Structure formats: C-alpha cells, structure tokens
Amino acid sequence: MVAIKLIPHILSWVGIVLILLRGFPERKRVVAVAVGAGFALGVAGTFFLFRSFPGDFSFSLIRDVVGGSFLLLWGIAVASIYRSTVRNFPLSWGERFFASIFFAGVGAFMSGMIAGAISVCRLGTSGGMLMLLILVLVACVLVFESLAIERLLPPSFTVSNSALMAGVVALLLFSSSSILRLDLFSPLSMKVMKFTHDFVHQFFESMLIPDHLFIHIHLWRYIGLLFGKEVGFWGGLIIWFAPAILIALAISFERLPSVAHIRQGAQRRTVVATAIRARRFRLVVPGITILVLAGAGYQSRFPAVEYWDPKPIVISAGPSGEIVIPLKGEVDLKDGKLHKYLFSQGGKEARFFVLMTPTGQLTVDLDACAICKPDGYGQTEGTVLCYYCKTLIPLETVGKPGGCNPVPIHFTEKKDGVYIDGLTLINTWSTTVQTTARVKEGSK
C-alpha cells in the first residue's frame, strides 16, 4: 500500500538523479553524494517540521519552496532564450556558475532535499522514524541503481544546463502534484484568473475604453471570455508549460558552429549535421519535461482522491425566522465533517454548511465563496476543496473570509444547537453568490 502510494515519487526520484548525473557528467560522484545527502536531510527536516508545526504551515512552506523552484525555472528559461537569440547577451558569469562544482553540489543537494520533503508529505509522520529510515535507504539504493542505468544511456544523449533545471523542477512538480495539499497548478490557475480579471478591468479603465453599455453585444461576448471560468485554466496552462517550451525553443534557436573556415563542402556539412544531431539530443529532456508537466497538471486537475460530499439536508426556519440545528440530532455536528444544509424562503434558496475545525471551533459558512461560481465544497484530508476552481482550503482557515474561502455566516452556539438568522443567510447568499454567478455567466 505504502509502496503504491510512493510510485510517482520513486519515478520522479530516479528521473531526477538520472538527469542530474547526465547534466554534470564530470561530477557524477559529487552529484550522487549531494543528492542522497539532500534527500536524507530533507526527510529529517520535514519530519521535525511536521512535529513542530503540524497542519497547514508545514505544507504551505514546502509548497512555496517548490513554487519558488518553478519561479527560478522561469528565470532560467528567459535567460536561455535571450542567450540563444541575442548576440553578446551578458550571461557568461551565469554560465561559469552553472559549470562550477559548487553549483553541481548545491543544486543536487537542494533537489534531493525537496524530493525528500515531498516524500515525507506523502507518507506522513505517523509511521515513525523507522519508516522514514527505510525511505532514505530506498532512495540511496535508487541513487546507486541510477548510477548504473546512467551508464547504459547513449553517450550522445546530453543535457544542457537549462534543460537540466527544467527536468528536475518538472519532476519535483510531478511528485508534489500527486499530493493534494502541495498542489501548485490549481492555486496558479486561480491566481491567473484573478490577475486576468483585474488586468482587463484596469486596462479598460486606463485606456478609457467604454463600458459594455456602448459596445456591441457580440463583441462584448468575446471580451466576456476573459472573465469566464476557463481563462484561469488556460492561462495557468500557459504559465505551467511556458518555461519548458521556452527552453526547448532556446535550444533549437542555438547558433550552429561557424564552418566558413573549412574548405570542403562535405566536411562543412558533416560538422553542421553533427551539431544539429547534438542539438536534437539536447531537446530530448525538454521534450520529456513537457510530458511530465502535462502529467503533473493532469494529476492536479483530476486528483485521485475521494471527497466527502454529503447531500444537503433541507431545513426550514422557525416562526421567528431563525434556523436551529441541534448539535446532536440525526447528525453529530461536532464530528469534524462537513454537514450541508439547504434553506429556502420566499422563493430564494441558500446552501450552507456547518463544520467543526480541527481547533475545536464550530463554523457556519455558505457553500460558496465570493469569487467562484457556487459549485460548493467537498471535504478531503485536512482541507475542503472548491469544486469550481479546485482550490484547497485548509480546515484551519475555514470560517475566515477572503479569497476562495467559504463565506462565513454569523451564528450563535447555544447548549442545544446552532442558531442562524434565516434572512441574513438568504441575503448573504444573494449579495455574494448571485453577483458572482451573474458576472461569471451573465457576461457570456
């Protein structure tokens, strides 16, 4: 069972080690030691991190580190495209740094560390020290295996610096995207959606472009696409794949060696053909990277997790307009699970849920957030998930407003149950949810 859970991580681990070994062919030993040591330290560090800060902080820390490496990859991608298209681009110091033993060691160490941390996130710390020791051992054995496999790869298969970075980061993303709470793609598309909306709005205002009142409806429909739900997904995809694609482009734009000094045509062509062949081989890793990123994006879009998604219980208010839900009736409100209710009054409906957070606090929230279409939430390990934008909200923060968090509702907790004002509920639902629904759908 544990082994099956670890399959994506093991695959990525072997891939990372292989790419690192090929990327630094002169420093294989340094790389092997550094990556192994990094893994061990990553595992140990994460273990203690989870011990000291159980819950969301540790996860988001590791997720941010992975995200940081993705940002770094973006930098490398842009630099490499500049390098291969701009004459005399000042980058020689960067290349010297890449070629140094320091970089090989530190890079391998960091990669190992992140990979180790991700594996611990998957395993959890409940297995204790022994489990983690076995994990480190397995990783080290795999490093040795990879050393052997690497020798079998064809010698013409070389990895450029930028492709090395792309491959390692993509595999780390692949590894982390199989863990819901480390997932980066969904928050990315969410941010992209928000950015696009803001940007289009700001752009219209800045450029004094008239409102939809004055513009042809069919034209406005196209503009409306920018406010639609898919824009986050597609924009996210672009940002997700762009670094790998840029690196691949940079490699294919690389200048071929000058052969003007050779006076025999056949020899000239041989040199050029050899260079083209080598260039094609260097494209292999970016190509694989794109596939790995696609895999990571897929895992994130269609996570292999079961949701707790209860059917809303229809409920009505008493004569005073107050809804009362008993603490221990048909359902136990304090069992830590999501309990959904459907309330209707005067032809209007509102969906909400009651949940006890891990800190022991009851919270009542709309089954919708202020940003997305009200598709509602499901519950998974340690989080609730917005079905619409696939954002995970840690249980600890449910009950706080903002972002894609469920909109909190005022309530009073008494001995016998939870009291909610029906009118407030309906009003909150119509003001927040109806507007989001209208913006999202109405502009279409």
Added chain:
Amino acid sequence: MKRLLRIIWAILFSRATPPFVIGFFLLVYVGIAFITDETLIALMRYTRTSFFLTAMLALLPLNFAVRLVVETIGYLKMRRVVMVSTEDVQPGLFDETVELTVTSSFEQLQSHLEALGYKTRRIAGALGAWRGISIFPARILFIAGVFLLYAGILISLTTRTSERVAIVEGEKFSSSTGESGIVERITFEPSSGLILAKKLSMEVAASSGKGKNVFGVYPPSLYQGAFVYPRYLGIGLFFNFTAPELPAGYETFSPLNIYPPGKEATSVIPGSPYRLVFSLVGPDDETDPYTTGRMNFNFKLLKGKDLVLTGSAPRGGEFVRDGYRLAFRDSRRLVITDFIRDYGVLMIWASGILFVIAGCFWLPVRIFFPRSEMLFRSGPDRIQAFSRAEGRGRKHEGVFHEALDLLEMRRTDRKSFEG
C-alpha cells in the same frame, strides 16, 4: 562618482535590464499575492507611491530609449560596412568571420554573386554584397513602441488624476477647472459602428458663451486638457414628495444611476426616516426610454426598514395615496463622466499603432525578402570575409561558403565545360 555613472550607463545600456526589471516586478507581485487578494491594484499603488519602485519602472523606458539610439547607430554603421564605405569592421556583428591566405581582386566573385541575385559594391580591394530588405525599420518601430508603452505606463501610473462629474442636460457642471457652460443636449442613439453599438453625444456650450463642445464616447474627447470618459448613464429626477408627517413637502433634484431600465437607485429624504428607491420602467416596444425621453418611473417608498408603498408614474405625472404624494416635475438625461488627465494613455495608444506597423512590415520582409549580407576585404596577403543573414541563413551561408571556395580554388574559370 565616475564609477557610479559608469554603472548607471551600463544598466541603461544593457539588454539584460528589461528582463531583470520585469522579473523583479513579477517577484514583487508574487510577494504581494501572499498578503492581499487585490494584488494588481496593490502593486499599482505601491509603484505609484514608492520612489524606489517608480525608479525601477523608469529604467524600462530609459533602457529602451538608449536602445533606440544604440541600435540606430549600429545599423547605420553596419550599412556603411557592407556598402564598403568604412574600414572599421567589427567581426562581432557578423555570424561568420573567416580569413583566407589568398588574394583576389573580387572581379569574378562580384559577377558570380550578381548572377545569384545579390547587389554588390566593389571599391579598392573590398567587395560588399547584399540582398533582401533589412528588418531594421520593424525593429526600430518595435523598440520605439516598447519605449512608448513603458513610458506611457509610467506616466499614467504616476500622474493620472481623475474627477467624477455628473453632466446633466440643461444644467451647468463644475469641475476643478471651473464651471462649464450649459449642457445643451445629450443624445443617445443606436449606431451602426463596428465596435460601438450606441452613440452618445453631449453638447456643452462653452463657458464664454460662444461655440460649443461635443463629447462622444470613443475616442474620448478632450475638455480643458482632460479626457472625457463617460461611465454610466443616469437620469436626473426633479421630484416633490409629501408625507403625512411632512406636509410641507420636500422638493429636490436627484441624480439617479438607474440606467438601464430595472436598475435601482436610492434617494434619501433628509431629516425624515423616508427613503425612495427608483427604477426606470422599460417600454413595451423596443425603444429605449433614455433615447426617446418617454420615461416612466417605478418607485418604492421605505420608512426605516419597512416598505410603505410602491407605485409608478410617468415623467411630469404624480402619484397620490394614503396622504403620500410624489410628483415627478421633470427628468433629465445625465451622464456620469470621469474627467481624466493622463497623457500616458496617448503614448500607450501610439505604441499599439507602432506595434501593428512593425508587425506588418516584419512578417512579409522576414518571410519573403530576408536581408543577407557579406563582405570581402583583401589585405596584402590574405582575404577577410564576413557574412550575416536575418533569415534563410542556411541558404545564404551556402552561397558564402561557395564564394570562399571559389576564391581559394579559383574555380570560376571552369564553367566553360558545356556539352
């Protein structure tokens, strides 16, 4: 001091500066995203208020301005080099540079290259050959466009001022620059434009009394140095309200943001618990009440939180019940308008135009007539040869290599072999 100047010059000159600056702002954006959801707006605010961020942003237009000059000089130099008008050849500007230990007067080479469609120029031991059109104009337009874009963003961010004014038919309006003349007419009509579905025009008499200004929607008109940016349509309603506790009545003019029909706006009766919520009734036919001026109003009267009564009445009509009376004296079209002082907008528009022109030039030239050049210079015992191509490089290189082969092997006399 000198060192500092050198560093500043290097930053302005370097091609690495724009990606670094943009990357820096991206990082700031990511950082802000941790703090607030309104990231873009926060970033714009910080950039406006922080001297450091403004200076960072200013590096972009400055860098491209320097680029504009540097690349123009570079291009002119290159042109002189290939036209064999200068001795000063920088090998770094070419794709390929090579030296042959032979000598030649290039006469045969010249005719050979001309036969292949190259234009040539031979002066005293040097031969320049070129074909196609340089993409330099597109490049320079592009850089100028980028310069204008960033300069526009910078200026717009730092100097934009905006003032919201309700322009009401038949009234004067006052902005920070003083009072205007009477707004003579506001018309709102369907338009057959490609983009705009409606045509709005506001005719305002000049405050001096002579002549008038007409404001449209797009492109925005200029009024006393500010762009006129109509935001919403509304109705200015003159009404008279009497209630049992308010027998004296209350008369006011209220600008209401109630267009399109169905949209609600509230007017509070001061010194009383009453609020009136108005909306415009859509006509039965397809006409637009704002266009025709045939307006019917729905209203709700609220006392505190309680609904007292609802009803409707046309412009000029009145509604009486239970001691309440509401009379609509008159209604006027109004347009909520922003007066915006922002000359960065002009630059951003201009940059868009430049990008389009640059693209229209670049694409066909790059595809059909890419520029390629070569230069041969003969010294006392050797020949230096240079070549570069902006497109279809492989083919041009083939010709270049062949030319070198011809020079070295003197094979040009071999074409006599015909059957």
Added chain:
Amino acid sequence: MATAIIETTSLTRNYGDICALKPLDLQVPEGEWLSVMGHSGSGKSTLMNLVGGLDRPSAGSLQVGGKDLLALTEDGLARFRREFVGIIFQQHHLVPYLSAVENVMMAQYFHSVPDEAEARLALERVGLGHRLKNRPGELSGGEQQRVCIARAIINSPKLLLGDEPTGNLDHKSTVMVMDLLKELRDEERFTIIMVTHNQEVAAWGDRTIYLDDGVLVREERMNS
C-alpha cells in the same frame, strides 16, 4: 608507391554453391585509377560491392582506407559508405520526380545536411549549370550520368566506384564523361575503380585487371 587504399587477401564471396569471387589478393594504391574487365558473370560487380561496403565477403580480409570492413558493424558500414565511397552505376538510379539539383541534394541529405549552393556548384562542375531544374527524364543519357557523377562526388569520397557507367552511352558522351572524371580526379585526387566491357574506356585508367570466373587472370599497366 603510395599507401594502399584497398588491400584484400584471399577475398572470397560465395552465393550458396556459386563462388562468385575466388580467393583474391588485390592492392590498390591511393589515387590510382583501376579498370576492371571480364566476361559477364565473372564477378566484377561482386568485387565492387564488397569494396564499396554494399556486401560482405564470405571469407578473407578486406581493408579499405585503413578500415577493416569485416570488423565494422552495420552502422559502421553505413557510415563508411556515406563518408568514404561514391558509386556510379550503369542505370542511373536518379529519383525521377526530383530535379537534377534536388537529386544531388538528396545525396547531401543522406550524408549530412543539404546545401543548395554546393549542389549547384557540383552540377556546374560537371557542365550542367544550365540544367539544374530539369528532371532526369528531361536529360540525355550522358547528362543523366553526369548528374550521377555530381551526386557521387558531392560528399568528397576517397573512393569512386563505377560499375559500367558508360555502358549505355554513345561514343561522344562516353568521351565526355570520361574526360570529366579524369579532370575531377586530377583535382580531388580520389581513387577510381571502374568496371567496363570497353577496352577504350579501360584505357583511361592507370591499370587494368581482368577477372574470369571470379579469378584474377591478368593485369595490365597503361602507360599514358
């Protein structure tokens, strides 16, 4: 004497029971033009195929350009053919729907990368500068064979093999083709081995060997 570019000892090729080439010892010095004559079925083509790396011997040793062809892998042999040998056959084997210059570029493509200027120059060298865009069907036999020569020499081979290249040509074209080959050889200094039934053609070479039933029966040195 210059170093030998081809060196065979007891080179043998059997097709089942048929022994097409009996054990043969042959040395060809670099830069020589060797003519091979013999009756039909005497094993001339078999020898050419072995030397050109198109076929593998049944027994014996075969060194070409310092390489032991028996020791080469299939990939190595393909590479050898690509970089070391140019071949001209009696049938031209040109691609009918490609122009002359494209046919030559095709050879460049299989060798490394195409280069139009160089292909054009090669055709100019064989006197076809004015027929670049014509397809093989629009060229005379002699012209076709000259395209083949351009194609054979485009990759600067060390060894040029001709298997009755003038077999289908009339006297005038034959002379033209042979003149051309001689001129090219003087410039490029490659080694030529040419199979022919024509005594006059053989006389263009430095040396002629006669095969009969797979055996080298006679050898004759020309003194031009």
